Structures are given as C-alpha cells and as structure tokens.
Amino acid sequence: MNRIRAALDTSRLRNLMTSRRLIFTLLAVxxxxxLLAPVASADLLSPESGGSPNAxxxxxxxxxxxxxxxxxxVGVEGVLLYSIFKFKARKGAVPAQIRGNTRLEIxxxxxxxxxxxxxxxxxxxxxxxxxNPPDSSANGLQLADTSRRLPPNGKSLNICVNGQQYxxxxxxxxxxxxGKNLGEPFSYEELVVPxxxxxxxxxxxxxxxxxxxxxxxxxxxxxxxxxxxxxxxKIPGKLAGxxxxxxxxxxxxxxHANMTARVKAVTPEQFTQWLNxxxxxxxxxxxxxxxxxxxxxxxSTTNP
Amino acid sequence: MAATVEAPTTTVTPVPQVVAxxxxxxxxxxxxxxxxxxxxxxxxxxxxxxxxFFLMGGVEALLIRLQLAVPxxxxxxxxTYNELFTMHGTTMIFLFVVPIMAGFGNYFVPLMIGARDMAxxxxxxxxxxxxxxxxxxxxxSVFFSPPECGWTCYSPLSDTEYxxxxxxxxxxxxxxxxxxxxxxxxxxxxxxIANMRAPGMGWGRLPLFVWAxxxxxxLLILALPVIAAAxxxxxxxxxxxxxxYDASNGGSPLLWQHLxxxxxxxxxxxxxxxxxxxxxxxxxxxxxxxxxxxxxxxxATLVIAFLGLLVWAHHMFTTPSPSLVLIFFMMSSFLIxxxxxVKIFNWIATLWRGTIEYTTSLLFAVGFxxxxxxxxxxxxxxxxFPVDWQLHDTYFVVAHFHYVLMGGAVFTIFSxxxxxxxxMSGRLLSEPLGKASFxxxxxxxxVTFLVQHxxxxxxMPRRIYEYSNTNDLAALNLISTIxxxxxxxGILLTLINVLKSVKGGAVAGPDxxxxxxxxxxxQSPPPVNNFDAVPxxxxxxxxxxxxxxxxxxxxxxxxxYMTAMEAGRLPNxxx
Numbered sequence: 116m117n118r119i120r121a122a123l124d125t126s127r128l129r130n131l132m133t134s135r136r137l138i139f140t141l142l143a144v145x146x147x148x149x150l151l152a153p154v155a156s157a158d159l160l161s162p163e164s165g166g167s168p169n170a171x172x173x174x175x176x177x178x179x180x181x182x183x184x185x186x187x188x189v190g191v192e193g194v195l196l197y198s199i200f201k202f203k204a205r206k207g208a209v210p211a212q213i214r215g216n217t218r219l220e221i222x223x224x225x226x227x228x229x230x231x232x233x234x235x236x237x238x239x240x241x242x243x244x245x246x247n248p249p250d251s252s253a254n255g256l257q258l259a260d261t262s263r264r265l266p267p268n269g270k271s272l273n274i275c276v277n278g279q280q281y282x283x284x285x286x287x288x289x290x291x292x293x294g295k296n297l298g299e300p301f302s303y304e305e306l307v308v309p310x311x312x313x314x315x316x317x318x319x320x321x322x323x324x325x326x327x328x329x330x331x332x333x334x335x336x337x338x339x340x341x342x343x344x345x346x347x348x349k350i351p352g353k354l355a356g357x358x359x360x361x362x363x364x365x366x367x368x369x370x371h372a373n374m375t376a377r378v379k380a381v382t383p384e385q386f387t388q389w390l391n392x393x394x395x396x397x398x399x400x401x402x403x404x405x406x407x408x409x410x411x412x413x414x415s416t417t418n419p
Numbered sequence: 420m421a422a423t424v425e426a427p428t429t430t431v432t433p434v435p436q437v438v439a440x441x442x443x444x445x446x447x448x449x450x451x452x453x454x455x456x457x458x459x460x461x462x463x464x465x466x467x468x469x470x471x472f473f474l475m476g477g478v479e480a481l482l483i484r485l486q487l488a489v490p491x492x493x494x495x496x497x498x499t500y501n502e503l504f505t506m507h508g509t510t511m512i513f514l515f516v517v518p519i520m521a522g523f524g525n526y527f528v529p530l531m532i533g534a535r536d537m538a539x540x541x542x543x544x545x546x547x548x549x550x551x552x553x554x555x556x557x558x559x560s561v562f563f564s565p566p567e568c569g570w571t572c573y574s575p576l577s578d579t580e581y582x583x584x585x586x587x588x589x590x591x592x593x594x595x596x597x598x599x600x601x602x603x604x605x606x607x608x609x610x611x612i613a614n615m616r617a618p619g620m621g622w623g624r625l626p627l628f629v630w631a632x633x634x635x636x637x638l639l640i641l642a643l644p645v646i647a648a649a650x651x652x653x654x655x656x657x658x659x660x661x662x663x664y665d666a667s668n669g670g671s672p673l674l675w676q677h678l679x680x681x682x683x684x685x686x687x688x689x690x691x692x693x694x695x696x697x698x699x700x701x702x703x704x705x706x707x708x709x710x711x712x713x714x715x716x717x718x719a720t721l722v723i724a725f726l727g728l729l730v731w732a733h734h735m736f737t738t739p740s741p742s743l744v745l746i747f748f749m750m751s752s753f754l755i756x757x758x759x760x761v762k763i764f765n766w767i768a769t770l771w772r773g774t775i776e777y778t779t780s781l782l783f784a785v786g787f788x789x790x791x792x793x794x795x796x797x798x799x800x801x802x803x804f805p806v807d808w809q810l811h812d813t814y815f816v817v818a819h820f821h822y823v824l825m826g827g828a829v830f831t832i833f834s835x836x837x838x839x840x841x842x843m844s845g846r847l848l849s850e851p852l853g854k855a856s857f858x859x860x861x862x863x864x865x866v867t868f869l870v871q872h873x874x875x876x877x878x879m880p881r882r883i884y885e886y887s888n889t890n891d892l893a894a895l896n897l898i899s900t901i902x903x904x905x906x907x908x909g910i911l912l913t914l915i916n917v918l919k920s921v922k923g924g925a926v927a928g929p930d931x932x933x934x935x936x937x938x939x940x941x942q943s944p945p946p947v948n949n950f951d952a953v954p955x956x957x958x959x960x961x962x963x964x965x966x967x968x969x970x971x972x973x974x975x976x977x978x979x980y981m982t983a984m985e986a987g988r989l990p991n992x993x994x
Contacts, residue, residue, distance in 0.1 A: 334808020341666025
C-alpha cells in the first residue's frame with residue numbers, strides 16, 4: 116500500500132517537473148515576445164524626441180542610463196537565476212554556512228556608489244543643453260533684446276502659456292505679468308510658432324494645477340496657480356509644417372484627459388503673417404463686440 | 420494543626436518547575452474577537468480586514484483596466500473613473516499595505532522576541548479599531564460621492580471650489596484615523612521591541628523582520644504628524660475660510676506638495692521595509708543558510724529610513740524649482756539606491772551555495788527580488804530629473820511604482836503569508852495551488868506593467884479616463900488589461916487556498932519549515948500566553964540552537980517530537 120503511494124508520489128513529482136519545465140518554456144516565450152515586440156516597433160524603449168534639441172538631449176541621456184541599467188539588470192538577474200537553479204536542494208547537498216564577507220560587501224557597496232557617480236556625471240554633462248535655451252538660428256525670427264533670463268544673447272520668442280480647466284491659452288507676449296499682456300494676440304489649444312527660433316514659455320495656471328507637455332518638444336513643466344514655470348523649445352527648420360501633439364499631464368479634474376494641446380511649426384515669414392492676421396481678427400472681433408454692446412446699451416436706454 | 424504540616428517531599432527538583440498551571444479556556448464567539456487584546460487575534464483581524472481591502476482595491480483596479488482596454492472607451496464616466504483611481508490608490512496604501520505590515524508585526528513581533536503580548540495590549544486593540552473606523556468612513560463615501568483628486572489630493576483641485584462634495588472630507592478623515600491608528604501602533608511596537616525582548620536577545624540578535632518593524636515604526640512616527648497637519652490645513656481651507664493653499668489669497672499650492680511628499684516618500688519605505696524584513700527571514704530558512712551580512716542588512720534598513728526622509732522633492736521635479744534643489748534631490752535619491760542595492764546583493768548571496776527548497780514562500784521571495792530590481796532600476800531613470808521631465812506623471816511612473824509596491828510589498832506579503840500561515844492557523848497552505856498562484860501572479864504582473872513603461876514614453880499621462888488611438892497605445896493598453904486579469908486570477912487562487920486550508924489543510928505542527936526564529940518554538944497556533952518558558956537567546960537563530968541542544972541532550976539525530984510535528988512536510992527537503 117505504502118509502496119503504491121510512493122510510486123504515485125514520484126509520478127506526481129515527475130509530472131510536476133515536466134509542468135514546471137513547460138511553465139519555464141512558456142515564460143521564456145512570453146519574455147521573448149515582450150522583448151522582441153519593441154524592437155519591431157520603433158521607439159517603445161525611450162521617450163519621444165526629434166522636435167527640439169532639449170528633447171533630443173533627454174533622449175541621449177536616457178540611453179546612457181539605459182546602457183548602465185541594462186548591464187546592472189542582466190548581471191543581477193543573471194546571478195539570481197543562476198543561484199536559484201544551481202543551488203536547488205539536492206540529495207546530499209550541504210549548504211555552506213557563510214555569514215558574510217566584509218571585503219565583498221564593501222566591494223559591492225563601493226561598486227554601486229561608483230555606478231551612481233558615473234550617472235550623475237553624465238547628467239551634469241547633458242544638463243546645460245536641456246535646461247538652458249540656446250540662441251535662435253540665423254534664419255529664425257529676429258527678435259528684439261529682452262532682459263529676461265533667456266538664451267545667451269537674450270533673444271527669444273516668448274509665449275505665455277496659461278492652463279485652465281480644460282484648455283490651454285497662449286498669449287504671444289514678451290511680458291506675462293497679469294495686466295501687461297492684455298491686448299496681445301492670443302490663441303487657444305493650438306500654439307503657432309516659427310521654426311529655427313528659440314521659443315521660451317512662461318507657464319502658469321489660473322484655476323487648478325496643470326502640466327504642460329509636448330513629448331517631442333522636451334520635458335513637461337507644471338502650471339501652478341501663483342507660480343510661473345519656464346521651459347523652452349527650438350524646432351529645426353526642416354520640420355516647418357509639422358504639428359506636435361501633447362496633453363495636460365497633471366490631474367486637473369474630470370476632463371483632464373481631454374485637455375490637449377497642439378504646437379504647429381511654421382516658417383518665420385508664415386508666423387509673422389499669421390500673427391498679423393490673428394491680431395486683425397481679434398481686433399475686428401473686439402470692434403464687433405463693442406459695436407454690439409453699444410447697440411444693446413443704446414437699445415436699453417431708448418426703451419424705458 | 421500539626422496534622423496539616425507535611426514533611427518536605429523527598430524528590431527535590433533541581434530547578435524551579437511549574438508542576439501544574441491553570442489556564443482559562445480561550446474565549447470564543449464574535450464578542451471575544453471584538454473585545455480581545457491578544458496580539459495574535461488583533462493581528463489576525465488586521466490581516467483579514469486589510470486583505471478584504473486589498474480585494475476591493477483589486478476590483479477597482481480591474482475596472483480601471485477595463486475602461487482603458489480600448490481607446491476612447493465609454494464604459495465609465497470621467498467622474499466614476501477619477502473616483503475609482505482615487506479609491507484604488509488610497510485603499511492600497513492606507514488600508515492595505517501599511518496596515519497589513521502592522522498585522523504581521525502584531526502577530527509576529529512578540530512571538531519573535533519571546534514576549535507574551537505587546538507592551539500595551541489595549542492600545543493595540545485601539546489601533547486596530549481606529550483603522551477599521553478609517554476604512555469605514557472612507558468607504559461610506561461610496562454611497563455619496565467618493566473623492567476624485569487621486570491619492571495625492573493636490574491642492575487647489577481638492578479645495579471646495581473645485582471639489583465641493585464630501586468625498587475629499589471623507590479622505591481627510593481616513594488620513595486622520597488611519598494615521599492615528601498607525602501612530603498608536605508604532606509607539607506600541609517601539610515600546611515592545613525596546614523592552615520586552617527575551618533574555619539574551621541584544622540588538623545584534625534581533626530578527627531582521629523585527630528590525631524592519633522597528634524602523635517602520637520610527638518612520639511612521641516621524642512622517643505621520645506632517646500629513647496629519649497637512650490634511651488639517653486642507654480641512655480648514657475647505658470649511659473654515661483659511662487660505663493655506665490658495666495662491667490668490669497669499670497661500671501656496673506647493674506647500675501642500677511639500678508637506679504631502681515629506682510624508683509621502685517615507686511612506687514608500689514604510690510600505691517596503693517590513694517586506695524586506697519578511698524576505699530576510701524567509702530566504703535563510705529555505706536556503707538552509709544563515710542570512711548573508713546580518714549587520715549590513717540591519718544597517719541598510721536604518722540608512723534607507725534616514726535617506727528616505729531626504730528625497731521627497733523628487734516627486735516635484737516639474738514644479739518651478741531652482742537647479743540646485745533639483746540636483747540635491749537627484750543626488751539624495753541616487754544615494755538611497757546604495758543601501759537598497761546592498762540588500763539585494765545580500766539576499767542573492769544568502770541563496771548562493773545554499774540548498775534551496777522551492778516552497779511557494781521562497782518562490783514569492785525570489786519573484787520579489789527579480790521584480791523589485793526592475794522597479795529599483797526604473798527608479799534611477801526617474802531620479803535623473805531631466806529624464807524625469809519626460810517620464811513624470813506618465814504611465815512610466817505608474818509602472819515604476821507598481822514594480823516597487825506590487826513587487827516590493829505585495830510579493831513579500833504573499834511570501835510572508837505562505838511562510839506564516841501554518842503558524843497562525845496550524846494548517847499548511849496547499850503548495851501546488853500556491854505555486855500556481857505564484858506563476859499566474861508573476862506572469863500577470865509583468866504582462867500588466869512592463870508595457871506601461873512604453874505607454875508612458877509614448878505620451879500617455881497618468882489618470883486619464885480615455886486616450887486616443889495614437890502610436891501603439893491601443894495595443895499596449897490591451898496587453899496591460901489582459902495581464903491585470905491574469906494577475907487577478909493568481910490572487911484569487913491564493914484566496915481559495917487560504918479559505919480551503921484554514922480548516923482542511925495538512926496539520927503543520929510547531930515548526931514545519933525548520934525555521935530559525937522564536938515564533939516556531941511554540942504550538943501552531945500559539946496558546947494565549949505564547950510560551951510557557953522563554954529560552955535564553957544565544958544567536959540570531961535561536962531555533963537552530965534549540966534543535967542542536969535537543970539533539971545533544973537526547974542523542975537522537977532527529978528528535979521524536981519534530982518528526983511527529985512535520986506530518987505535512989514537503990518532499991525533497993534533504994533529510
């Protein structure tokens with residue numbers, strides 16, 4: 116009776132072994148598919164880039180870190196898996212009663228620290244190109260000097276970005292202090308900018324916190340009531356005519372998902388033309404509004 | 420009278436001995452549970468309640484994944500969706516991971532240090548009932564209007580102007596009640612560990628899980644008053660006309676973010692350090708080796724806790740901040756990777772040259788190391804603030820913190836559950852079912868969250884109820900949803916396992932794993948008083964010493980009582 120049970124046990128054990136092998140094969144297939152899928156499709160492994168030098172620099176920095184991370188990942192997971200399979204309990208195996216190894220432990224502590232020093236150094240090398248706006252190119256929009264903390268020569272196209280539930284407002288003004296930019300041309304949702312020109316953004320919000328983010332044009336910056344945040348981008352000339360998409364990245368209420376933004380890159384000439392049209396449109400709309408107001412007011416006074 | 424005077428007995432025992440003891444019959448019935456001050460019963464109530472919240476949070480997660488399965492889905496309204504992710508995050512953090520660690524701590528800290536109960540049993544009961552009250556207050560809002568501001572509840576969105584309903588207030592009271600519960604519990608843990616250790620158990624012989632609970636308690640004591648103050652200010656902003664967070668009246672929305680994350684980041688270590696402690700107990704037992712570098716692991720726990728208090732603004736890299744601040748918080752976040760890395764290396768070194776038994780508990784522990792490592796590595800990416808400007812508030816971050824919390828906390832909780840269930844119930848969990856559960860959970864987890872890194876980098880922000888069919892978002896999200904259901908099925912298998920085994924599992928006996936620590940020195944489940952006698956502690960592995968001593972005294976290679984108690988043992992454990 117006992118022997119039969121033992122036999123049953125071993126066959127169950129063998130079944131368990133084969134099913135375990137099956138699981139591992141399955142796991143390998145899934146892992147392989149997960150790793151190969153990104154290779155087939157482009158850019159699943161890194162942030163978006165291509166629209167502005169800061170986005171490109173972030174991408175480069177990302178790949179530096181990725182390279183270091185890949186080595187750490189493969190190394191540590193490799194040793195983990197190796198020890199799991201290699202040191203599985205077997206008949207007669209005796210576990211080594213090791214309680215530590217000071218030299219080894221100091222070694223890997225220092226090793227980890229060295230890796231981080233390398234990553235910090237790489238970050239500092241790339242930081243200037245990401246954080247600080249460069250000058251506009253020679254064929255970009257030529258702008259008057261300003262006294263703002265901007266590109267080295269102080270010239271940029273400044274835009275006031277204002278987040279509101281659930282839309283972005285863009286005011287084409289050098290000074291974004293409230294009251295100062297009244298009467299300047301503006302647009303909603305779609306920002307039109309010239310290529311080859313350094314565009315600096317003054318970002319704020321008028322109700323709740325939002326976050327400005329166009330992935331291909333660089334990182335995101337929060338729009339917080341009471342604060343002005345800054346970022347910049349500079350779209351290369353060959354991308355004139357391209358529209359870049361993005362959306363609010365900070366929870367701002369129920370329609371957070373619908374708070375989208377577009378950035379349309381045009382040539383400097385087209386930009387100047389568009390800006391003038393926009394000014395004229397706004398002016399005529401305001402005049403129409405004023406006329407209507409006057410009509411309504413006079414209507415109300417003539418009808419007592 | 421002389422007749423009552425008896426002559427001294429002739430058989431003199433060499434040491435004082437308890438010849439008879441009267442033990443009250445353990446009380447039964449639900450009233451006995453409500454009124455109990457026994458740390459084991461309170462521990463079990465903690466575990467059951469928090470696991471119930473885990474299941475609720477899981478259902479909320481599955482609803483979120485259903486909504487996101489296809490682009491432009493209209494299964495849920497934006498309002499319901501926002502309510503769901505707020506409840507999911509809040510439930511998992513405040514009602515599951517933090518208190519379940521207190522549950523394990525409650526049950527096992529006194530047992531592991533050889534105490535008969537916690538230092539303040541009545542306070543212990545209070546902290547459980549405060550937790551229950553917090554959960555009740557929060558979930559009551561389901562019948563009115565749950566909060567919609569996410570678990571971070573950033574101001575100004577959380578002000579009455581934008582969210583006038585009582586949901587945010589319910590959330591505030593949840594923070595107050597669960598916070599008070601954790602504070603009371605932490606003081607209790609600290610007092611217990613500092614004062615009630617068995618004779619001979621110096622700080623250098625404290626089990627690593629107890630070190631972790633001690634650090635958890637200190638971190639809670641340091642971080643919780645800050646969030647309590649922050650939500651109180653929010654409450655007065657909402658109802659009593661103050662303007663702490665209102666920029667248009669001289670307040671600052673960034674103040675909320677600083678206060679919140681000054682608590683919020685230590686909270687991450689509050690959630691994972693006890694899990695690290697569980698792993699440091701489980702690995703040596705199933706590798707049949709002492710833990711590698713006991714002192715290094717204990718020290719790393721303390722260093723992580725200290726550095727954890729200095730990294731909070733890495734959650735705020737996209738706010739208006741000077742470069743120097745960004746650099747400081749990048750460097751401090753880097754630093755914390757060193758002690759964390761040390762722990763991972765020590766765990767792997769513990770497995771190295773051991774004889775590893777593939778129990779479910781061990782599988783979860785190894786699954787934890789492999790998964791948590793990925794969360795740690797992506798943590799480096801988001802610590803580099805220029806890269807974080809792309810990744811912040813996207814699905815990359817969602818993936819990152821699920822690797823840390825699911826990998827770092829949930830897998831360790833499951834490892835602990837399979838390890839300690841026999842002690843708590845006297846029954847073993849089914850190993851085949853447990854292993855199936857592990858594989859479903861591991862595969863489901865990675866299918867769900869690995870692809871989310873890519874979704875984030877393709878431009879998908881967090882907390883959006885719908886997304887358009889651009890890039891690969893449709894495919895990535897569908898994969899993620901499928902993975903979530905695989906993961907959910909795996910968790911269901913463990914639930915079934917627990918329900919089946921609690922009455923019908925194989926009898927465990929006092930020490931089914933041949934473990935190292937003192938909780939295995941008593942019956943399973945332990946009697947109300949835990950131990951009749953507490954041995955003197957001579958090392959970090961008292962049970963090994965006791966086993967050795969018994970063998971030396973009886974001369975038996977395998978003490979008779981041990982073979983008897985190991986009825987439900989696994990095969991291939993090498994004896």
